[in-house]
Amino acid sequence: MNSNQHTGKPDAFTLGPLEEGPACCDPQPVVQVRNLSLLYDGKIALDKVTLDIYKGCITALIGPSGCGKTSFLSAINRLTDLIPGCRVTGEIRVNNRDIHHPDTHVQRLRRQVGMVFQKPTPFPLSIRRNLSLPLNEHGISNKTEVAAITGQVLRDVGLWDEVHDRLDASALSLSGGQQQRLCIARALALKPQILLMDEPCSALDPLASGVVEDLIRRLRGRYTIVIVTHNLAQARRIANYAAFFWVSGRAGQLIEFGRCQHIFESPSHELTAAYINGVRG
Amino acid sequence: MREMKNIHTAQVLRERAVQFLIYVAVLLISAVFIWILADLARGGIAHLSWEFLTESPRDAGRAGGIASILVSTLLILLVALLTAVPVAWTSAILLVEFVPADSPFGKTVRFSLHVLAGVPSIVFGLFGNAFFCIYLGLGFSILSGGLTLACMLLPILTSTAEAGLRAVPHAYRMSASALGMTHTAALVHLILPAAAPVLAAGLLLGIGRALAETAALLFTSGYVERMPDSLLDSGRALALHIFDLSMNVPGGDMPAYASALVLAGLLLCINITAMKFAHGLQRRKIMT
Numbered sequence: 001m002n003s004n005q006h007t008g009k010p011d012a013f014t015l016g017p018l019e020e021g022p023a024c025c026d027p028q029p030v031v032q033v034r035n036l037s038l039l040y041d042g043k044i045a046l047d048k049v050t051l052d053i054y055k056g057c058i059t060a061l062i063g064p065s066g067c068g069k070t071s072f073l074s075a076i077n078r079l080t081d082l083i084p085g086c087r088v089t090g091e092i093r094v095n096n097r098d099i100h101h102p103d104t105h106v107q108r109l110r111r112q113v114g115m116v117f118q119k120p121t122p123f124p125l126s127i128r129r130n131l132s133l134p135l136n137e138h139g140i141s142n143k144t145e146v147a148a149i150t151g152q153v154l155r156d157v158g159l160w161d162e163v164h165d166r167l168d169a170s171a172l173s174l175s176g177g178q179q180q181r182l183c184i185a186r187a188l189a190l191k192p193q194i195l196l197m198d199e200p201c202s203a204l205d206p207l208a209s210g211v212v213e214d215l216i217r218r219l220r221g222r223y224t225i226v227i228v229t230h231n232l233a234q235a236r237r238i239a240n241y242a243a244f245f246w247v248s249g250r251a252g253q254l255i256e257f258g259r260c261q262h263i264f265e266s267p268s269h270e271l272t273a274a275y276i277n278g279v280r281g
Numbered sequence: 282m283r284e285m286k287n288i289h290t291a292q293v294l295r296e297r298a299v300q301f302l303i304y305v306a307v308l309l310i311s312a313v314f315i316w317i318l319a320d321l322a323r324g325g326i327a328h329l330s331w332e333f334l335t336e337s338p339r340d341a342g343r344a345g346g347i348a349s350i351l352v353s354t355l356l357i358l359l360v361a362l363l364t365a366v367p368v369a370w371t372s373a374i375l376l377v378e379f380v381p382a383d384s385p386f387g388k389t390v391r392f393s394l395h396v397l398a399g400v401p402s403i404v405f406g407l408f409g410n411a412f413f414c415i416y417l418g419l420g421f422s423i424l425s426g427g428l429t430l431a432c433m434l435l436p437i438l439t440s441t442a443e444a445g446l447r448a449v450p451h452a453y454r455m456s457a458s459a460l461g462m463t464h465t466a467a468l469v470h471l472i473l474p475a476a477a478p479v480l481a482a483g484l485l486l487g488i489g490r491a492l493a494e495t496a497a498l499l500f501t502s503g504y505v506e507r508m509p510d511s512l513l514d515s516g517r518a519l520a521l522h523i524f525d526l527s528m529n530v531p532g533g534d535m536p537a538y539a540s541a542l543v544l545a546g547l548l549l550c551i552n553i554t555a556m557k558f559a560h561g562l563q564r565r566k567i568m569t
Contacts, residue, residue, distance in 0.1 A: 082458055084381050110461035121456040123471055133470055134460040183456070190460065 027054040030194065030224050031076060036090035038071045038080065046071050047251040048090070051243060053194070058216070058225040060235035060260065063245030063275070068252025069228045072245070073196045076226065077113040078106055094194070111138055114187035118199040120179035122171035122186075127163055130171045130182060131189050138190060153185040157215055177208025181215065188223075195219065197227040201234065213238060232276055236264050244272045321545055324538030333539055338506050341530050342522065347540055349508035353423060353516025354492065356509060357502055360427020361434055361491050362484075368431075369438030370480065376439075377446040378468060398436035403496040405433045410500035421515040426502025433497055434487045441483025445476035478560070485555045489548055495520045519544050 031053035038046035046068035053059050061069040071080065078099060080086045092099050099109055123130050131150045140146060150167070154160040159181050163174070171182055180200060187195060197216070201209040217238050219225060229235050235242055242263040244256045256269045267273045336346035372390070380387045409429025419425045449472050457467035473480075495518070503515035504525060517525070523540045526533035 077459060079455065079459055082455065107461040107463060110459055115459035117452065117456065117459075119452065121452040123453060123456070124475060125471075134457075134462060137460075137462045137466050186460065 027052070027057070029053065030055040030095060031226075032091075032093040032096075033072075033076075034091040034093075036072070036075060036088070036092060038068065038075060039087045039089075040083070041085040042087075044251045046075075047253050049254045051254060051257055053224060053226055054241065055224050056221050057240040058220050058227060058238050059241040059243060060239035061226065061228045061243050061245060062230075062232060062235050063252075063255075064247060065230075066252070067245040067247040069245050070198050071252070073115070073198055073226060073228055076194070076196055077110045077115055079110075079115065081106070107138075111190045112192055113194045113196060114190060114192035115196040116180070116183050116187055116198065116200045119203050120176055120183050122174070122179045122182050124170065124172055126168045127171045127174070127182060128167040131186055134186060135189055149189050153189045156188055157181040157185040158211070159185060175208065177204050177211055180204060180208070180212055184212070184215065188219075192223065194224045194226070197225060199228050199230060202230060232264075236260060244269070244275065246271050246275070318545060321538060321542045324535070325540075325542035328535045328539035329542060333536075334543070337508055338522075338536075341533070342506065342526050342536050343530060343532050347519070347522065347536075347543065349506060350517050350519050350522045350540070351543075353502070353509050354519040356423045356512065356516060357426045357430060357498065357518055358488065358491050360424060360512065361430035362488070364428060365431035365434040365438055365487070366484070369435050370442050372435075372439050373442035373446055374468065376443050378464065378472070394436040394439055397432075398440070401496075402433060402494060405429055406497040406500040408432070409497060414501060419513065421501065421503030421505075422513045423502055423509055423516045424512045426498045426516070426518070427512075429497050429501045430491050430494060433494065434491060437490060438483055438487050441486060442476070442480055445479025445483065446472060448479065449475045481555045481558060485552055488551055488555075492544060492548060492551075493520050494518070495524050519547075 029052035033049055033051045033053075036046065036049045036051075037044060049068075049072060061072065063069055074080050074083075075088050076092060076094070076099075080088055088100070094109065094113060097104065123133065125133065128150060131153065132146045135141070135146050135149060140149070151160065151164075154163065159178060162178060163169075171179065174182060180203075184195075184200070200216070201212050204212060213234060216225065216227065220238070220240070227235075227239070239260045241258065242260045243254055244263060244267075245252050246255045247253070256263060256267060256272045258268075263272060264276055267276065273279075333346040334351070335348050337349040338347060339345035376387055376390060406429065409425060409432070413419045413425035413428050414421060419428075453471045453475065454467055457471055458464075462470075498518045498521055502518060502521075504517045504521055505515035506517045506522070507514075509516040519540060523537050523544065526537035526540065
């Protein structure tokens with residue numbers, strides 16, 4: 001039952017009904033990764049990855065732990081800059097602009113490329129302040145505008161009905177699933193084009209995980225999403241493209257990349273086949 | 282079966298013994314605290330009056346009150362905190378936020394702080410006398426005393442602040458960066474407020490240490506008991522007054538007790554206020 005039918009309010013979700021990503025038959029690369037290698041203290045962690053991420057699609061990164069999926073993800077918004085001893089070589093272009101170019105404004109890049117972490121990371125502030133703080137930092141401080149964005153993104157993630165009467169309560173009082181949806185809302189508030197998600201469901205219970213998964217599915221087509229997941233069934237349910245990483249020696253490698261259906265139903269590499277059939281990994 | 286039972290009994294006994302020891306330790310600590318307070322109250326409460334707090338000492342402190350002493354003490358404390366806190370906290374921020382933990386620079390600074398923390402206060406007193414009083418020509422003054430105390434407080438304030446900042450979850454920094462916030466913004470809006478209770482606790486420790494300091498002030502702020510006219514006047518700190526009354530002034534025991542009671546009361550009040558303040562700050566941050 002939709003509660004809005006009783007209250008007569010407009011539809012709670014501004015994202016509209018589920019839409020198939022528009023670009024998946026006509027892929028337009030929005031992130032182009034060329035020969036990306038990642039080193040921690042001189043030891044190679046990710047070896048020469050070349051990959052295109054397509055506009056409006058969900059790309060799932062799958063593979064065993066330690067194969068560099070999360071490192072790959074954090075290289076795209078240059079969060080790797082914050083890791084001591086981490087060095088990145090190769091090229092990443094977002095919207096055809098080299099993100100390692102000296103002219104790149106890293107704060108602007110991260111606004112364009114949002115990120116959601118494995119563990120929900122709400123700030124120890126009120127729900128409202130969690131959303132308004134990053135907006136203020138990006139120069140959006142008009143109260144009406146901030147309130148409008150707050151309402152919109154909370155509706156987008158389906159949190160409005162649950163929290164609209166306690167926006168000033170601490171974000172830490174929310175449940176794990178609600179916290180994660182708040183973090184997604186916080187990322188969406190900055191109107192990013194690309195959303196990086198690092199196992200956003202793995203710290204949640206199955207019900208909350210389902211809610212977040214539905215949410216991610218609804219975001220498809222509006223945002224370009226790159227999601228790391230250990231849940232193969234989830235990757236299969238939500239992703240248009242899948243990239244399979246494997247670790248050989250110490251270094252992670254991209255083994256295979258393609259349409260999700262192709263990876264899961266007729267993988268061209270035997271490692272992929274073994275992994276998705278649960279034989280290895 | 283019997284063996285199992287024996288093991289179980291032994292475990293229970295051991296648990297009880299450990300619990301007992303812990304309770305004894307806690308009781309001991311509380312007992313020492315209560316004993317000291319009770320002793321001070323017993324000896325000093327009869328001598329304590331409004332006049333004692335508002336009059337200046339007469340007859341080497343045997344008569345009159347401690348008004349000028351209180352003013353000097355607070356001025357010395359103020360000078361010390363105003364100098365030490367900004368330096369200590371900015372150093373802590375530099376060590377935690379901008380310098381890798383295992384860099385040579387960070388290690389050197391941390392090592393110097395450890396050494397500084399272990400230096401006896403009388404050495405600080407001699408240094409303060411040589412540097413502030415003589416070399417800088419500040420003489421025996423509240424300013425010299427406050428600056429010497431500031432040097433003493435640096436290690437304690439810096440290390441507590443550093444511990445507090447390090448205890449802030451790294452996830453806040455990562456999320457803030459991922460949202461395109463600058464390092465400074467994360468520091469101002471998230472990291473410092475989250476560390477505020479620890480910063481306040483460190484401040485308390487510092488104030489406690491400064492209020493109780495005697496040796497370092499003997500050679501720097503002097504022991505003139507007059508009401509100070511300026512920061513360049515000599516002024517006697519409360520702890521020094523207690524020391525002088527009980528050691529050098531026959532018949533000074535009663536006012537010494539009363540002064541000690543005032544000192545203990547002052548420390549207690551500062552503790553409670555700072556705790557409340559830190560708590561309030563955290564709440565306010567959550568509410569806005």
